[in-house]
Amino acid sequence: MAAAVSGPGGLGRRVTGALSGLTRALTHTSAALAADLGSALARAGEAVGELAGRDREPGVLRLRVLILSDERGRPLTSEAKVRPALDRAETVLRAEAGIRTRVLSVDTITEPAPAEALDPHANRRLLLDDVLLGRTAWYHRHLDEYADPDTVGAPVTVIVVRQITGRTTGCSLGVNADWVIVQASLFDRARDHTYDETVLVHELGHALNLPHTRDRENLMFPSSSPPRDVRGTRLQRWQAAVVQSNRHVVPGRPVRG
Numbered sequence: 001m002a003a004a005v006s007g008p009g010g011l012g013r014r015v016t017g018a019l020s021g022l023t024r025a026l027t028h029t030s031a032a033l034a035a036d037l038g039s040a041l042a043r044a045g046e047a048v049g050e051l052a053g054r055d056r057e058p059g060v061l062r063l064r065v066l067i068l069s070d071e072r073g074r075p076l077t078s079e080a081k082v083r084p085a086l087d088r089a090e091t092v093l094r095a096e097a098g099i100r101t102r103v104l105s106v107d108t109i110t111e112p113a114p115a116e117a118l119d120p121h122a123n124r125r126l127l128l129d130d131v132l133l134g135r136t137a138w139y140h141r142h143l144d145e146y147a148d149p150d151t152v153g154a155p156v157t158v159i160v161v162r163q164i165t166g167r168t169t170g171c172s173l174g175v176n177a178d179w180v181i182v183q184a185s186l187f188d189r190a191r192d193h194t195y196d197e198t199v200l201v202h203e204l205g206h207a208l209n210l211p212h213t214r215d216r217e218n219l220m221f222p223s224s225s226p227p228r229d230v231r232g233t234r235l236q237r238w239q240a241a242v243v244q245s246n247r248h249v250v251p252g253r254p255v256r257g
């Protein structure tokens with residue numbers, strides 16, 4: 001059952017919620033596109049030099065992590081368990097895209113999360129849940145605590161959930177959202193058939209506007225099957241250029257020669 005909106009209010013509240021969700025998404029998306037275009041135009045001529053790291057310090061992607069807790073208030077994972085995947089993201093994005101990451105915070109929300117936040121849908125259904133059905137309201141309540149007025153350089157928040165519907169273990173709404181979701185089992189080293197450090201950085205790739213590719217060695221290859229068939233972490237030059245000109249990446253300062 002799609003018990004989309006709980007509590008009193010009925011249809012009126014549902015419609016109002018849907019409209020405000022839609023407005024938020026549209027405003028957000030148009031701002032994002034404008035920012036990406038603006039920075040792309042401003043920096044088009046610098047891309048090659050930046051890729052080589054010659055005349056600018058690396059840009060910085062700022063990250064936050066929110067770890068949810070289950071119905072009994074038990075955290076789904078811990079900062080120590082997530083840390084290797086964050087370190088992997090730093091290593092991959094530094095080597096392949098020439099940017100750095102800065103983890104601003106890793107927070108555990110001890111308040112029990114509702115089922116739709118713990119076990120969310122993926123992809124298009126998650127987008128519908130977000131824009132029309134208000135099923136991601138709980139995420140937004142906690143994301144809003146970090147409300148960042150800046151469109152350029154806004155951090156990406158990684159939300160650790162329990163179980164995403166189907167075989168998906170991570171999901172991003174791309175430019176539509178400043179947050180991605182990843183499943184807690186990715187960070188449990190004791191479970192080698194689910195432990196996968198590449199998923200977090202793959203979802204960050206989507207949040208930075210990267211689409212999927214067909215190359216298994218590439219970070220944006222859609223699937224990854226631990227322990228034997230984990231996706232690669234390479235990025236091509238055009239992908240690096242997309243990442244560097246993304247609105248989430250704070251441009252590096254020019255290096256004085």
Ligand SMILES: [Zn+2]
Binds near residue numbers: 202206212221222
């Ligand atoms: Zn993907």
